[in-house]
Amino acid sequence: MATKDNLVFSSDDEEYFGEAGSFGVPKFDIEMRGGIPRGFTVVCIVETGAGAELFAKQFSSPAEEPENTLYVSTSESGKEILRVFSKYGWPDDINVRTIGEEYNERVLEKELQASRYRLQGFGMKDIQTLAQTRFVDDEADDFLTELTNEIMTLKPYFRAVVDNMDFFFQRNDHSKVVSMLRMMQAHTQMMRGLLLMTVSKDTITKATESEISMIADMVLRFEVFMVGTEFETRMVIKKFRNAPENLAVITYRVTPEEGITPETVQRIA
């Protein structure tokens, strides 16, 4: 693994990747005065229905190096994700990991099987297999550590998205998730990567929210509310490290051509 001491960025790479990367939303890049600085970790605190899943996918779409771009989903299937990428014409050769599917396969199916054994008992074949099984399949179901390890192995200028962190907050001690997030943020900073994570507003406590907001370089809040008889969606840029002038409230809509598209911008700072 690269360390601070042995990590050298070539001038060619620096020139190619630049100081900032794209959010995947051109109008948003403009509003943020050139995009997202390399090394940033973005935390999106989202409300259901605000379109953050699409924004997460859109964020991975610039995929400067597809093999160094990772999209982790905890709820969607691989097919669903690729269908959206293909609909918007985004590159579909990035690395996709579907932890939700893995969880179903590794944990839920095992639990279902255990329930079946408990309810219906063992058949002769089961007993024969049981008598010949000498070791417990101890494949760790620690998805949080796996996720952290996977992010920590990404190379310089990587781009990674985790949609969303609720899965980990619901299954782990919040302090453990925050510690892992801290490690991932440090790695992103060191590798000049770009990391975006989403988390639902109602999943975390105020204390956890303020802790992860402190760790993140940028905090976006996705909100949805009713105006008259219509839904309106907006994004509040609550934190932008070293650039408070970027703090803003942006209303946006979703178009079939561009995905998330900012409409109006109201500066906060």
Next chain:
Amino acid sequence: MQSSSYTRDRCVTGVHGLDEILRGGIPYGSTVLAAGTCGSGKTTLGMEFLVRGAATGEACAHFTATEPSVKLLENIRQFPFFDMGMVDSGLINVFDMDVLYSWLGLEKASFDLEDVHALIKAITDIVNTIGVTRLVIDSVTTLCYKIKSEQLIRDFLFTLGKKLATLGCTTILISEITSATENAHWSSFGVEEAICDGIIVMGDVERMGHLLRFLQVVKMRGTAHSRAKNTLELTPLGVMLTPMLKWGSTVDNKQGWG
């Protein structure tokens, strides 16, 4: 009317000396607690009990909770009385409790009532399906550590013993104890000894500077038996029990039980 000379059918253990002590063997369907200190030969005794049964065609099962089955089989296969073919042919079925827990979704620190019932059902299912007539659980102490309530341990052992007896299975529950002296409990949780049909105590006694293993049948419902201490030797041919001589003890007067 039943004759007064009625005797229960016996499960002939085949362990040298034990059947003589038990006047022919363990009464069929009994649940016997083999309580012993560390290194007293409990596992070997349990395994030989199964091997002798398998040699006469009985289906046997061993549930190991204290050591992995791989290690257990490696240790036991050095005894000439043991034949690995009995495991391969399914006459002796060795089950890892860890694997069983995993299959039943019981990978947790403590068991509740539902878990205990699931475990009893699994064990009796196995006994019933294979037609097991000899069963060893090594050790019931390790297993019961996961059952936090004394009442639940009592229910577990009582229900398990009752169900196994109904299925005609003679069971040895191995129990780890720290002392085998007369003041010691023969069980770790204080309930096993009251529920079991028989109690066999195993421990060490010092004789003329030597630490001898001993075995003593303290209780066995359904049969007359000797309550004398017997020296237990682990020979290449298996466990060998011989009546312990009274002379030469340096500690008998002080400790009585060894």
